[in-house]
Amino acid sequence: MTTPVGTAPAVTVPLGSVEQLIEDEHTAIRGHLSHLRGLARDLPTLDEITARQRVGAVLDFLSGGLLPHAAAEEAVLYPAIDGLLGTGATNTMTLDHEAISSLVTELDTAVRGHLGPEQRAETQRLLLVLEGLVSTHLWKEEAAYVPLLAQLDPAAYTALHASIAAHAGDQGHAH
Numbered sequence: 001m002t003t004p005v006g007t008a009p010a011v012t013v014p015l016g017s018v019e020q021l022i023e024d025e026h027t028a029i030r031g032h033l034s035h036l037r038g039l040a041r042d043l044p045t046l047d048e049i050t051a052r053q054r055v056g057a058v059l060d061f062l063s064g065g066l067l068p069h070a071a072a073e074e075a076v077l078y079p080a081i082d083g084l085l086g087t088g089a090t091n092t093m094t095l096d097h098e099a100i101s102s103l104v105t106e107l108d109t110a111v112r113g114h115l116g117p118e119q120r121a122e123t124q125r126l127l128l129v130l131e132g133l134v135s136t137h138l139w140k141e142e143a144a145y146v147p148l149l150a151q152l153d154p155a156a157y158t159a160l161h162a163s164i165a166a167h168a169g170d171q172g173h174a175h
């Protein structure tokens with residue numbers, strides 16, 4: 001099996017569709033995930049001020065971009081999928097969100113004080129665990145949920161489109 005991480009499945013999606021909006025948000029998230037990976041790589045040699053700036057930027061994305069994306073999915077996308085697959089079908093993906101949120105809290109705590117070698121090693125571990133978990137989670141949504149959206153009735157599809165478009169308008173991939 002080839003590794004799924006970071007690779008979007010081959011789903012043909014029309015422009016401006018719900019499918020495309022989800023794919024666009026995930027593309028933006030993947031851009032940020034590369035920053036997590038890069039920071040984990042660079043952390044041992046960064047001076048304290050630069051390390052703190054880069055960790056701060058990553059935490060801004062996680063708290064201000066990723067977690068709101070997850071909350072929006074739980075509010076609109078997952079209920080739509082549950083409507084197709086049955087109540088509780090998306091519970092395991094909501095648990096992924098909880099695990100991601102806990103890791104963000106752990107990361108925030110790990111970088112509170114002086115960034116000595118021990119704190120940097122723990123920060124590296126958390127960055128890489130987050131990157132792997134989020135990458136796999138995005139892939140699961142794209143492989144398991146996006147192909148189902150065409151089965152929604154037109155009213156449900158239109159409502160989902162409006163909700164996701166409104167959320168997407170608030171998000172971006174700022175460097």
Ligand SMILES: [Fe+2]
Pocket residue numbers: 069070073093097137141
């Ligand atoms: Fe998600």
Ligand SMILES: [Fe+2]
Pocket residue numbers: 026069073138141
């Ligand atoms: Fe997502």
